[in-house]
Amino acid sequence: MASVDLYEAMSTLRAVRRLRPDPIPNDVLRRVLQAATWAPSGGNRQAWRVIAVKDPVRKQRLGELYKKVAAPFIQSYTARFATLPEAERVKGEKMIRSGLYLAEHFGEAPALCIFCFHPDGLAVTDADLDRVSVVGGGSIYPAVQNLLLACRAEGLGCTLTTLLCKAEPEVRELLKIPQPWGTAAAIPIGYPQFRGHGPISRRAVEEMAFVDSWEQPFA
Ligand SMILES: Cc1cc2nc3c(=O)[nH]c(=O)nc-3n(C[C@H](O)[C@H](O)[C@H](O)COP(=O)(O)O)c2cc1C
Numbered sequence: 001m002a003s004v005d006l007y008e009a010m011s012t013l014r015a016v017r018r019l020r021p022d023p024i025p026n027d028v029l030r031r032v033l034q035a036a037t038w039a040p041s042g043g044n045r046q047a048w049r050v051i052a053v054k055d056p057v058r059k060q061r062l063g064e065l066y067k068k069v070a071a072p073f074i075q076s077y078t079a080r081f082a083t084l085p086e087a088e089r090v091k092g093e094k095m096i097r098s099g100l101y102l103a104e105h106f107g108e109a110p111a112l113c114i115f116c117f118h119p120d121g122l123a124v125t126d127a128d129l130d131r132v133s134v135v136g137g138g139s140i141y142p143a144v145q146n147l148l149l150a151c152r153a154e155g156l157g158c159t160l161t162t163l164l165c166k167a168e169p170e171v172r173e174l175l176k177i178p179q180p181w182g183t184a185a186a187i188p189i190g191y192p193q194f195r196g197h198g199p200i201s202r203r204a205v206e207e208m209a210f211v212d213s214w215e216q217p218f219a
Pocket residue numbers: 013014015016017095099102159160161162163164200201
């Protein structure tokens with residue numbers, strides 16, 4: 001089994017959107033899917049499932065759907081990045097190029113992992129608050145992150161994507177997802193065309209974390 005230091009894996013788990021079409025051996029696919037199953041969920045209800053789509057016809061259709069829903073997002077990001085200072089604009093434009101590539105080639109990844117969830121099995125403790133509810137996702141996305149980390153360990157490129165949720169009715173029909181299951185993420189996975197995972201750009205811990213109260217940044 002492939003292995004990599006956990007901190008090394010987390011700090012190099014960037015979005016890898018350029019993938020080779022070479023198939024993923026079944027034992028490797030099984031390991032990354034199993035890693036997803038190890039994730040925690042509210043009350044251990046495990047109200048998520050994942051469909052690893054390998055069939056070229058279904059992948060092609062998912063690719064068409066992804067391209068359609070991605071187009072307006074890519075346009076709006078392009079417009080937003082154009083107004084940023086030079087250094088940020090250059091980074092943003094790189095992401096756009098990578099996003100555009102994915103939109104054109106989504107269906108060519110050797111496997112598309114479609115994460116589904118059952119709305120009744122999520123422990124949504126913030127449902128009654130007067131703000132957007134996020135807690136339900138906490139019973140799904142740890143599984144997604146486990147899969148991404150396992151891909152990193154196996155040398156597989158991957159990207160967490162959510163745009164395809166916009167085409168959920170079509171995806172449901174194509175993949176025979178029963179009601180009331182919904183879709184939460186679509187992860188294209190495959191061996192990278194180039195270097196694959198590598199350096200990431202994130203805010204410093206001092207900016208993100210506090211101690212004891214919001215008024216005391218971690219130092
Ligand atoms: C919740 C979530 C949704 C995302 N959805 C998409 C998506 O639909 N398409 C895409 O190309 N990337 C998507 N991404 C990837 C982000 O764009 C990427 O993680 C971010 O820009 C940081 O890039 P890096 O990991 O390469 O540093 C998503 C990431 C997250 C966490």
